[in-house]
Amino acid sequence: MSISIEEIKRLRELTGVGMTDAKNALTETKGDFDKALEAMRIKGLAKADKKSEREAKEGLIGEYVHSGRIGVLVEVNSETDFVARTDDFKTFVHDIAMHVAASNPQFVSVEDIDKKTLDKETELIKKELKESGKPDKMIAQITKGKIKKYYTEVCLLEQPYIKNPDQTVGEYLKEVIARLGENIVIKRFSRLELGEVQ
Amino acid sequence: MSISIEEIKRLRELTGVGMTDAKNALTETKGDFDKALEAMRIKGLAKADKKSEREAKEGLIGEYVHSGRIGVLVEVNSETDFVARTDDFKTFVHDIAMHVAASNPQFVSVEDIDKKTLDKETELIKKELKESGKPDKMIAQITKGKIKKYYTEVCLLEQPYIKNPDQTVGEYLKEVIARLGENIVIKRFSRLELGEVQ
Numbered sequence: 001m002s003i004s005i006e007e008i009k010r011l012r013e014l015t016g017v018g019m020t021d022a023k024n025a026l027t028e029t030k031g032d033f034d035k036a037l038e039a040m041r042i043k044g045l046a047k048a049d050k051k052s053e054r055e056a057k058e059g060l061i062g063e064y065v066h067s068g069r070i071g072v073l074v075e076v077n078s079e080t081d082f083v084a085r086t087d088d089f090k091t092f093v094h095d096i097a098m099h100v101a102a103s104n105p106q107f108v109s110v111e112d113i114d115k116k117t118l119d120k121e122t123e124l125i126k127k128e129l130k131e132s133g134k135p136d137k138m139i140a141q142i143t144k145g146k147i148k149k150y151y152t153e154v155c156l157l158e159q160p161y162i163k164n165p166d167q168t169v170g171e172y173l174k175e176v177i178a179r180l181g182e183n184i185v186i187k188r189f190s191r192l193e194l195g196e197v198q
Numbered sequence: 199m200s201i202s203i204e205e206i207k208r209l210r211e212l213t214g215v216g217m218t219d220a221k222n223a224l225t226e227t228k229g230d231f232d233k234a235l236e237a238m239r240i241k242g243l244a245k246a247d248k249k250s251e252r253e254a255k256e257g258l259i260g261e262y263v264h265s266g267r268i269g270v271l272v273e274v275n276s277e278t279d280f281v282a283r284t285d286d287f288k289t290f291v292h293d294i295a296m297h298v299a300a301s302n303p304q305f306v307s308v309e310d311i312d313k314k315t316l317d318k319e320t321e322l323i324k325k326e327l328k329e330s331g332k333p334d335k336m337i338a339q340i341t342k343g344k345i346k347k348y349y350t351e352v353c354l355l356e357q358p359y360i361k362n363p364d365q366t367v368g369e370y371l372k373e374v375i376a377r378l379g380e381n382i383v384i385k386r387f388s389r390l391e392l393g394e395v396q
Contacts, residue, residue: 061269061390063261068282071259073269073390084266190388192259192271 003031013082015040015181040181056185058084062093064101072100074189079182092176092184098162099169100189105156108186109170113155121150156186201229213238213379238379254383256282260291262299270298272387277380290374290382296360297367298387303354306384307368311353319348354384 003026011022011033017040029035056077065071074097078084107113125146129139151158157170164172169186177184201224209220209231215238227233254275263269272295276282305311323344327337349356355368362370367384375382 057393059392060266061263061392062266063263063269063271065259065261065271068258068260071261071271071273073261073263073271073388075269075390075392077393188390190271190390192273192386192388194257194259194273195255195275 003027007031007033011036011040013080013181017181055079056183059184059187060084060090060093062090062097064094064097066101069194070101071192072097072189073191074100075187077185077187078180083180083182083184086180088176088180089184092173095161095163095172096156096169096186097189099159100156100191102162103156103159104191105159105189106154107156108188109157110151110155118147122147125150156189201225205229205231209234209238215379253277254381257382257385258282258288258291260288260295262292262295264299267392268299269390270295270387271389272298273385275383275385276378281378281380281382284378286374286378287382290371293359293361293370294354294367294384295387297357298354298389300360301354301357302389303357303387304352305354306386307355308349308353316345320345323348354387 003023007026008019008022011017011026012019015022015037017025022036022040025036025039026033029039056079058079058081059075059077062074062076063072074093076089076093076096078089083089122143125143126139129142130136134142152160152168157168157173159169161167161169161172167175173184173186201221205224206217206220209215209224210217213220213235215223220234220238223234223237224231227237254277256277256279257273257275260272260274261270272291274287274291274294276287281287320341323341324337327340328334332340350358350366355366355371357367359365359367359370365373371382371384
């Protein structure tokens with residue numbers, strides 16, 4: 001059984017693994033490309049975190065407009081234009097735009113919340129707890145929980161994904177990273193609603 | 199010759215003029231609806247400025263995405279949902295989104311430029327003129343002209359309209375206001391370009 005360098009390269013491109021891993025996978029499956037791809041993709045799931053450190057500069061600007069009253073633009077980056085042009089990637093970008101239209105997040109990730117907003121929210125929660133008569137020693141703990149809940153309300157990656165609320169958008173993203181074998185980053189979004197007060 | 203109330207109402211709706219004006223126009227054209235509409239539209243042009251004081255809260259969010267690399271959302275307001283649903287209005291919104299994609303304005307109107315940006319631009323122009331050896335007494339005058347040019351570069355309403363560079367986007371807007379007979383406001387836009395540094 002001989003494995004061509006082209007197959008190894010193609011597998012590497014499709015999955016983002018190294019040449020050696022790609023060669024080993026093809027050897028293990030006795031040269032069956034589809035089986036090797038499958039195996040790499042399963043491994044890929046574990047590698048998604050590692051991939052998220054790689055630079056993503058290509059990608060797509062996607063849009064979704066609901067009844068002419070809510071419009072969303074989203075920038076999703078991939079490492080290569082090759083991946084950006086796949087139907088899988090296009091579907092993902094469209095899903096995210098639709099999700100943003102429906103769920104109205106304020107930030108992409110927890111890290112994007114500015115300190116002022118977070119401080120204000122924390123103060124508000126603490127004030128409410130105090131007014132409701134919660135003992136001081138419990139307030140810190142409950143606040144922590146409520147902030148975590150706040151994240152799931154305002155951060156895109158922490159929100160339950162509208163088309164499958166069992167997973168967060170962040171989990172859906174990891175799944176797609178594993179499947180496409182490239183680092184993928186939801187960089188930013190813009191959402192306009194007709195007549196909203198700015 | 200009899201003029202039906204339905205025709206008067208329809209003319210009024212299409213042009214935004216009062217019942218009396220609509221009736222007079224139909225009387226003058228001996229009941230020819232199309233000619234009356236034409237006459238109203240010509241008059242409408244003069245009325246556009248007056249209309250722009252009326253409140254516009256309906257409208258459309260429009261979008262334009264170029265090759266998945268430049269995306270634009272635009273909010274254009276009208277007074278009534280009726281006008282927002284016309285093909286004329288939809289075309290206008292789409293034209294504006296496309297224009298923003300191509301011409302990359304930074305603001306909707308001159309009034310939207312924040313003081314800091316304008317001061318910085320003015321300083322820059324003055325510094326350049328000084329360095330190029332222009333006499334002090336001429337600098338103020340030349341700066342004024344250069345700021346005016348700057349407006350045509352960064353303000354959507356002052357930019358030459360890409361589909362007809364003989365008119366500004368603001369002039370095109372006035373034309374549409376006259377034609378549709380309602381106040382129409384380009385309220386805001388959002389433009390994302392793939393990979394741009396924020």
